[in-house]
Amino acid sequence: MSRKLRVGIIGGGIGGAALSGALTQRGFETRIFERADAFGEVGAGIQMTPNAVKVLRALGLMDKLSQAGFLPHAIVGRNWRTARENFRTPLIEDCPRLYGAPFVHIHRADLHSMLVSLVPESSATLSTACTGIRQDGKTAVASFADGSEFEADVIVGADGVRSTVRNALFGDEEPRFTGNMCYRAVVPVDGVVDFVSPDSSFWLGPHGHVVTYYVRGGKAVNIVAVSETANWVEESWNAPSSRDEMLAAYQGWHSNIIRLFERVEHVFKWGLFDRDPMTTWSSGRVTLLGDAAHPMLPFLSQGAAMAIEDAYVLATTLDAHGPDYATALQDYEAERLPRTSRVQLEARERGKTYHLPSPLAQAKRDLVYWIKGKLNPQKTGLQANWVYDYDATAFQPQPALKSVA
Template sequence: MLASRISNRNIFRFNNDISSLDVFISNCKEKWYTILEPTEGIGMPLNIQIFYHICLLYKGFIVLFQKIFHIASSLLVLIRSRLVSRTHNVVYDFASKRKIAMQVGIIGGGIGGVALASVLRQKQIACRVFERAPAFGEIGAGVQMTPNAVKIIRALGLMAQMEAISFTPHAVLGRNWKSGRVMWRTPLMETCQKLYGAPFLHVHRADLHDIFVRQLSPDDVVFGARCTGIRHEGDKAVALFEDGSTFKADVIVGADGIHSAVRTALFGQEAARFTGHMCWRAVVPCNGVVDYVSPDSSFWLGPAAHVVTYYIRRGNAINIVAVSEAPHWVDESWTLPSSREELMATFAGWHPNLQRLFSQVGDVFKWGLFDRDPLSAWSKGRVTLLGDAAHPMLPFLSQGAAMAIEDAYVLGNALAAAGAEKALAFYEAERRPRTARVQLEARKRGETYHLSSRFDVWKRDLSYLVRGLINPQKTGLKADWVYDYDATAVHMPITA
């Protein structure tokens, strides 16, 4: 077949032929240069001249055929990608000319689950999302959409919707908990697009979730479906549900969060370690930027605690995340109620601007932060994990939602390019090293934010200052390597 003839081996051979001819021609020039620049003396013999020009002609033919082969190879790749994208949930196997129907079951309708469903819908791959809640609701609080995640939003054609719900911060600031002194400043608004290829945005989690949900049809989501287990039947995976129903698919993706039933079914119950941190979250409505909260992502660092504040919903609300070390753990859920009084008592003595903001809090929720080591594998057979189910991480780099969106984009594109097993292997190989590094780096940030020793604090703050003078993008959070990653540039070769 033409596809088999147009191979890297042939192109490599032509390149070698050209290189060999170039060496010969170069030798001719060195030995008989008078043929090109006639001077006094004897020129190149006639028979050598003829052979020399034959070689030049042969080289021209090889270069021409090489370009034709490159063009033909590119056209074949384009044709295959168009066939994949135009035949709904079908991947073409060019070796046997079989059509492979693809059905994907997604357990969990959080950001990662609906993001994956949105990618699959664009690739015209059939999918079904199973959400245990009776409906999608106004859940969660603020999300920092860093440039690595925004690149994917743009690639999906959702940038206009994102800009309509977001707030663009001026910078990331590190502040002293009591004085408000700025310890570092990393510019965002004026630099992110130039440095990382996308802006840095703040959104409400429910608004972000809704952008993805609006890409789906009502038939794509099943509510009230609590997954209890997974099994394999031949080359299919089957999800089991509490009501006794089942769903068979070519691929099952566990996007069911930190308490993932799919992860437990694959790898057993995992023991999580309480970090000794308790976290509060709240959203305070406002009418635009106020004088006691700067239009930045502000990290207030104090002894055994820190607070993060930033605007969401186009500047009409302020998100609060407050973390304090605590001797007793609370549940890992996001929905345990707390109170304004508990929040203010925990952060008594902190800067007056924070006290003023805390005094306006209405609903407050808290949860304990638990840590898990990176998994050594995400997949078994036709089942894999995504988002918090695969790599639950501490919030100190603000990457939980971003990593889930990256997962969704890479996995969706891999499934569109290849059969299930190859796609899952590629997905895990691409994503697991990156998410493991983010998990471990987030753990480190939790250690440096809460220093209590005066000497340790002085060393840390001096480091922030020096790094900021050298390169503002490498101080404070030191997350430039996170933002620089581009999941839209990750491509799996289209195969059967």
């Protein structure tokens, strides 16, 4: 039997932890390097759509996900001022039937800690920031800010939107500010309240939208409030904000939104950045995964889902091709790059549709939503049925590319 490759993972976020878990499940020796001094996540919610849930189930996390999650009834589009429904995509009964897995809302910290539970303790190194990558024909080497180095057969950059590994492979290029910022907050509640429906609610307004949904079994509501803005002045990626700033930015919005925002205690504002799709993610023995490869706007709720799918497919190809890392990385890209590129571009497009400024354009859009909803409610609104349908756990490496080693 051929030796399993030694894999180094840079970044212990959602994608890095998922990759470590998927490789460990297949008997690989991995090492994961995280620059923060503890594994952690921002205080916010995350939507795990059926395509991501299929992977989490294959990683053995379904019980934990069910305990910590919330099952939304539907994705509902609403008018920002009147709360009138623009579209309704049923989820709770339809997702398992149509896509083979539920749609789950969860706190990011809960999701991350269940992924980190798959990472063997001995394989994680914290407080270690990668500063560079070099490679020759035989190995790849990551170097770190403390002067240490790590040598591996394959190195994976799962180090987020401002990826050091990506810069080392393809040159320094700043991510693109998309013209959108958002406020993120989690509001504790005593179970489902009358001003927040048990759905993934998309409130569509001029030059912005607000998404609300329950997490933690219905004990908290997550808010993502997006606004278009010409400039993002903060140097950092996120910055503290306040309830008053948030209320001022959404004056005139429906009273349910205002009632929810009035309960906000802690809020951060974020600049939203993305990049154009790439033509390749790999060079030699090094490749990229998640936001390092394909950062996207969160308008289809897919950034973490794509990182989780990438992780599973990469673990599958590395396992299938034995020592032939080159074919494994080629096979990984062939499967993942077209899909993630489409999601990146469609997420940008959704922003334009959600944020239409003129009432006439909004009325036309809502008529289209209504007609599409009558024909097939899964194909209106976000129009993400093709995203949810995909099953990374059913992926088979191409026979033509299979290693003969």
